[in-house]
Amino acid sequence: MHNDYDHAIGPIGSECCDSRYDAQVSEVSSPQTAGAGAPRGRIDKRHAILGAAFTVFAREGYGQACVRVIAAEAGVAKPTVYNHLGDKENLFRHAMEAAGARALTASLAVVAELRAEGATADDAAALSATLEDVGYRLLLCSCDERSWALRRLLYAEVGKFPELLDSVWGHGTHRVQEALADRFARLTLAGRLHTADPAQAAEQFFALLTGPMEARSRLGTRPVSDAEAREVARAAVRTFLRAFGPGPDETA
Amino acid sequence: MHNDYDHAIGPIGSECCDSRYDAQVSEVSSPQTAGAGAPRGRIDKRHAILGAAFTVFAREGYGQACVRVIAAEAGVAKPTVYNHLGDKENLFRHAMEAAGARALTASLAVVAELRAEGATADDAAALSATLEDVGYRLLLCSCDERSWALRRLLYAEVGKFPELLDSVWGHGTHRVQEALADRFARLTLAGRLHTADPAQAAEQFFALLTGPMEARSRLGTRPVSDAEAREVARAAVRTFLRAFGPGPDETA
DNA sequence: CCAGAACTGAACCACCCGGTTCAATTCAGT
DNA sequence: ACTGAATTGAACCGGGTGGTTCAGTTCTGG
Structure with a gap:
């Protein structure tokens, strides 16, 4: 149905994604429920996914890397990955x-x-x-x-x-x-x-x-x-x- | 059954394979039936396979390249590839x-x-x-x-x-x-x-x-x-x- | 406090790949 | 011409992959 992802569906506030996630993408969380059960925030899932994707791609290469592993590395469910970026490419x-x-x-x-x-x-x-x-x-x-x-x-x-x-x-x-x-x-x-x-x-x-x-x-x-x-x-x-x-x- | 390929089974005269196949691996053929129906000889299949493998790997990358395409590029059946080199790696x-x-x-x-x-x-x-x-x-x-x-x-x-x-x-x-x-x-x-x-x-x-x-x-x-x-x-x-x-x- | 969006986990699908098997065929050495 | 090895084509298998669906849960904005 939808062909152009990236910020077409608009899953989260991803249009303003020009802010480069600086160091590590796994600890910055919205300043609420900090330190409680949920280890990471909701809004920076995308950064976590991109970071994990690069890590896994770097480790295994594009062809061998599979999205399941990337999702796991990002601490995220597989559909979330596809929801955010839609395609492995x-x-x-x-x-x-x-x-x-x-x-x-x-x-x-x-x-x-x-x-x-x-x-x-x-x-x-x-x-x-x-x-x-x-x-x-x-x-x-x-x-x-x-x-x-x-x-x-x-x-x-x-x-x-x-x-x-x-x-x-x-x-x-x-x-x-x-x-x-x-x-x-x-x-x-x-x-x-x-x-x-x-x-x-x-x-x-x-x-x-x-x-x-x-x-x-x-x-x-x-x-x-x-x-x-x-x-x-x-x-x-x-x-x-x-x-x-x-x-x-x-x-x- | 057999673990070490490369010149263990000895499919053809491959032990003497130190001679680098110089330019192109697709035209040198044993001086018989030259130009007839069979376009290539029998003994240099290995060179053809290696050359085709490099071509395909270079074009598609290791992960994306599949052995079937390599075999096709070499003008050879898939089992022949495995018979000669046994493994994709x-x-x-x-x-x-x-x-x-x-x-x-x-x-x-x-x-x-x-x-x-x-x-x-x-x-x-x-x-x-x-x-x-x-x-x-x-x-x-x-x-x-x-x-x-x-x-x-x-x-x-x-x-x-x-x-x-x-x-x-x-x-x-x-x-x-x-x-x-x-x-x-x-x-x-x-x-x-x-x-x-x-x-x-x-x-x-x-x-x-x-x-x-x-x-x-x-x-x-x-x-x-x-x-x-x-x-x-x-x-x-x-x-x-x-x-x-x-x-x-x-x-x- | 509530509606709605995002997220999850799991199952599911079709596809393709690496690797093997096998009978039939083609070739090489003698 | 004949024997045995190399080759072929095709089918087959197990497994993993990209990608989707869906019901249920969790969070967010107002």
Whole structure:
């Protein structure tokens, strides 16, 4: 009868669902009957479902994951899942988009820090330290378990869900690299960097960070130590600054 | 009754299967009844099955792919598939390993070219051109459709098949980067490069190549033009040489 | 306090998949 | 030409899946 779900039937107050469920989706409950028999509220079932869906999809893959398990993980009956999101495909899409948005905001926050810190220090050593710190925190974001799971699922199902490439991945990396390129451009104008093409520099900075990490963390299946992450960030920044740091202005 | 397949029952001459089926697995046939009614021979059914399995797995993912389709794609009856490889999991494993071996040999051949060409030219421009060419060809390998499919499947099923990480991916990238590091070490000894840590330099060289390509080719779903691949290789080599090329020997 | 919406649990359905069995057929080695 | 192995097609089985239905319960808004 009804074809378009997502907020067509309007099961709960789901139209205002722009509020990203921040950390864990299983404990925030409407401030009534708090701590009583019912462990969770009524209005955030949707968040619980999306979170559980991502967890299960990440653990078992889209094809192998079954909705019953997702419902169980969310502490919810199976019809409730279908009532909220109507379809396994839609469920997957929304779970991925939510996870992507969360990962994006984390990375953007790190790059935003570069704006703040980068303005304070002035000498070359300070710039190097700042870049290293930003790189390290960017690596922490990128090496988060949920982040790896997101990338794996994206890789896996890009054939069946091509639109997720844009809505989850493309926009994200583009915006992060754009913000990075903005900072590099300003640093170049200030004479502290020599990036003829800031966008390309940002692209390569990102590659120098995440590329080595992919191998070292075994595609995200092995937790990477803080020391190793810092070492990768240090190496990346060293190479980056040798190539783009202050020096001969041979802007090709 | 029987638990260990693969060459336990010995259906055909499969023990000698170390010969990698080179290009396409669907046309080589024993030199008899060539071109007649039966389109393929009898002895290379296994290759056909493995090739078809990889094709179907790449197209639909491990979970969604069903053996019937694989058998159809291979032009073979379903029991034949089970007779040869016994299990969907084993089928997947072997298809992945075969594809991984093929991709590895291609990349290794490219790096081997660096050994030959790198010895001839002497000036800096020639080194740059050689590195660009090697990078470009490495990118071509890495951007091959089957290569992307292999990486996607690896990413996707690394949770269910952790051993594939080593047998398909780890060994491959390690060997390529090792070969690259060897070349860099020799070039450093010859005074034409300054790589304090050749392994790390190779790691970053690889990252500068493949990282930007990941975004530009949309995770391998969009064919990348030769011009763009060449541009990425050029940019990577330029950055790499600025960082590690002849200049101040500030080996940290 | 009550009407109505959301939620639950369980059963149910049709479908498809992995894997097996089997008789009939085709091929390879000699 | 003949024997035995490989292959085929088709049917079959058990089980799990996506998705629905429904009666009954729990909560929410007013």
